[in-house]
Amino acid sequence: MKINNLEELKTFSAKSTKALENQKKKVLVCAGTGCVAGGSIEIYNRIRELIEQHELLVDLELEYEKEGIGVKKSGCHGFCEMGPLVRIEPENYLYLKVQLEDCVEIVEDTLINNRPVKRLMYSSENRIYEAQEDIPFYHKQTRQVLKNCGSINAESFTEYVAKGGYQALSKVLFEMEPQEVCQSIIDSNLRGRGGGGYPAGRKWSQVLKQDSKVKYIVCNGDEGDPGAFMDRSIMEGDPHGVIEGMLIAGYATKSTAGYIYVRAEYPLAVDRLRIAIEDARKHGLLGENILASGFSFDININKGAGAFVCGEGSALTASIEGERGMPRVKPPRTVEKGLWQKPTVLNNVETFANVPLIIRNGSAWFRGIGPENSPGTKAFAITGNVNNTGLIEVPMGTTLREVIFDIGGGIKDGKKFKAVQIGGPSGGCLTEEHLELPLDFDSLKKVGAMIGSGGLVVMDEDTCMVEVARFFMNFTQNESCGKCVPCREGTKRMLEILERIVAGKGSLEDLELLEELADTISSTALCGLGKSAASPVVSTLKYFRAEYVEHVVDKKCATHTCKALGSIVIDREKCRGCSKCARICPVQAIDGKIKEPYTINQSKCIKCGACIEACSFKAIMEA
Known part of the structure; x- marks a missing residue:
């Protein structure tokens, strides 16, 4: 149904909230890219099937007035190391590494008999963590932008509205002038989450002042850093949050059209965005004369071909225009001549997702999180040689030590921390001496690093x-x-x-x-x-x-990573003279006699490692 005005939106919101409350139990199956690859959609379908077999009411789209069990495909829960994940509300149980055969126990024990399946819960040092929020991985996080990811149906317009969605849009449309909206974002000191940290409100204000009948809002979803998946997860898990942020930016700058540029390697994000845009149009939140306010705005999706350079603003806009994605000389800046040479606001996914929160809760609320010059939270993708890989969100100013050791659970296999690459290829490596460094724009800039989009690749002592x-x-x-x-x-x-x-x-x-x-x-x-x-x-x-x-x-590599700098040797004390290594060597570099220690001719050895794998006595090793 189309929502024609503010009163109808309020009525729709109230009905949606009531329908959500009627779901006395909610089963949130992670349907982010990682868990989908691990089989979470099959788990979702199996749980639905089992609930129906028990003749329980399954509520999928908030359409029943009767009480039922809500089964949802949510966005990324964040704890990627432990997927596939299933969260049960209102108990906030989080089940880890769920398999198809676990579904019967989940339905019968938890949904019917109200008992947790403890074997599927996170445990450490003889403690079982029943509530998700108590798990160390989550405990030190402050999930604001990621709050809906993992807690709502990622494909439901109705559920987004039930959680307060589009209230910020209605507030700006009926209570604020465009300059007031820009000033609110300026007062919040929201800095762009895409890398450089330029103040978003200042950028919006500059576009508002441009004398042009045509202006554009562009969302940069071209997340190309190795190990980064923050924006992808937001687009997959809370697409309406991004759309609402773009709508607010459109109103604040008197723009009428928006573009979301997403790399084609993110098919699930593209699909969820497409569904969200279609639903928003169908309900009257995109298009002409939104909520009878006189404001018109629509959004299109553009798929990028995967060029890393298209993450740069002018290259991105050139790609949308159908040109080769290449940057141009500045000035003029994007705010003056951006997409099709018109004034353009260009922010990334996470920046736009912060906007509805700021409008709903106020600029002072946002400034109360994190340091003064870098307020708010930041989402990071933590990967590499760390125990708990995944998607996290912490207040700006959180130290590297807290992220890597408290949330990330420390280095794998008890090894020593060596470095962390932050900010992707555009960033730099930080070391043990930086573990107490607060993660904010200014602190990182002082040591020659940058937050970038938010990728953190952790490296241990064996990394070259x-x-x-x-x-x-x-x-x-x-x-x-x-x-x-x-x-x-x-x-x-x-x-x-x-x-x-x-x-x-x-x-x-x-x-x-x-x-x-x-x-x-x-x-x-x-x-x-x-x-x-x-x-x-x-x-x-x-x-x-x-x-x-x-x-x-x-001419050495202490970690034995650079094969050309190493050598393979045979320990004469351990060698039994079985000749297996000599027989398997592809270049006949191993000499010796049966029942006597063999030797490797280093001038012939190509360091393939076949002999190391073949030796039953562990007598061959890299030196």
């Missing part, structure tokens, strides 16, 4: 930092659009040097050349991505220079 630098430089060089020489040629030269170093052919002069090239690229590249392309190399050279020296002087 030279190889890490080579990996990120390889990524950046492959993704360079090629428009400017410093990025196109400079990153190629840097990659060649790094590949020479890990191959055991580097020199001390190469380290100086790397620094010189990094300085040139950062000073002269055309766009922000090019200027920060060398950051992983600069930061690893700064904090792990000894590893570089070891690679070029001693």
Whole structure:
């Protein structure tokens, strides 16, 4: 049904809330990309089937007036390491690593007999955590932007409204002027969550002041950093929150059209956004004369082809226009001449998702979270050599130690923490000396790092930092659009040097050349991505220079990551002379006699490792 005015929205909201309350139990099956890959949709279907077999009322779309059990495909719950996940409300049970065969027990014990299935719950040090919020992974989080992810049906317009959705939009439409909305965002000091941290309200105000009949709102969902999936999870789990934020931005800047640019590798996010946009149109929250307010606004989805450079604003708008995604020289800025040369607000997914919360709760509420110059929360994707990988949200200013050791559960297999790559290829590596560093825009900038979109890749003592630098430089060089020489040629030269170093052919002069090239690229590249392309190399050279020296002087890689710098040897004490290694060696590099210790001819050895795997006595190892 179409909602024609404010009164009808209030009535619809009240009915939706009542329907949600009638769901005395709710089963929220994680249907984020990770859990879907683990079989969560089959689990969702099986739970529905079992509930129907027990002749219980299954409520899927908040359409029954009778009391029933709500079964929902939610967005990402965050605890990706433990998926597939199933949450039961109102008890807030969280079941981990759920399999199809567990569904019968979940339905019969929890939904019918009100008993928790304790074997599926998180446990540590002889304690079973029944409530999700008590689990250490969640306990120190402050989930605001991610609040709906994992707690509502990600594909339901009605459920979003029942949770207070579109109240912020109605507030700005009927109680605030555009300049008041801009000022509210300015007062909140919301800084863009896409990387640079530019104040969102200031950007909106600049677009509002532009003398143009046509203006655009563009949402950057082109999340290309390795290990990052924050924006994807928000689009999958709470698409209406992004749409409402864009609507508010449209009203605040007197824009009438919006575009969400999403990489095509996010098919589930695209699908959920498409459903949400269609539902919003059907209910009158997108289109002409929204709620009879005189404000008209619509949104389109554009799918990107996966170019990392299209995360840069001018390259992104060029891609929407049908041109090759390449950045342009500035000025003019996007707020003056952006999409189709018209004034454009360009913010990322998480920034827009914060907007309805600020309007509903007030600027002072938002400033009360985190430090003064970087208020609010930030979503991070924590991956790598950490026990609890997943999607988290913490107040700005939370320390690295809290994120990695309290929420992330520390380093896998009891190993020592070595570094964390923050901000993706545009960011840098932080070390043990930075564990007490607060995660906010200004603190990270002081040490040569940046929040970026929010990816955190944790590394342990067995990680080769030279190889890490080579990996990120390889990524950046492959993704360079090629428009400017410093990025196109400079990153190629840097990659060649790094590949020479890990191959055991580097020199001390190469380290100086790397620094010189990094300085040139950062000073002269055309766009922000090019200027920060060398950051992983600069930061690893700064904090792990000894590893570089070891690679070029001693021709060694202490972590045995760089195969060209290692050697494979046979422990004569352990060798039983069985000849199995010699028989399996593809280049006949192993010599010896039966029942006597064998040796490896290092000039022939190609370091394939086949002999290590074949030895039953663990006598062969990397040295």
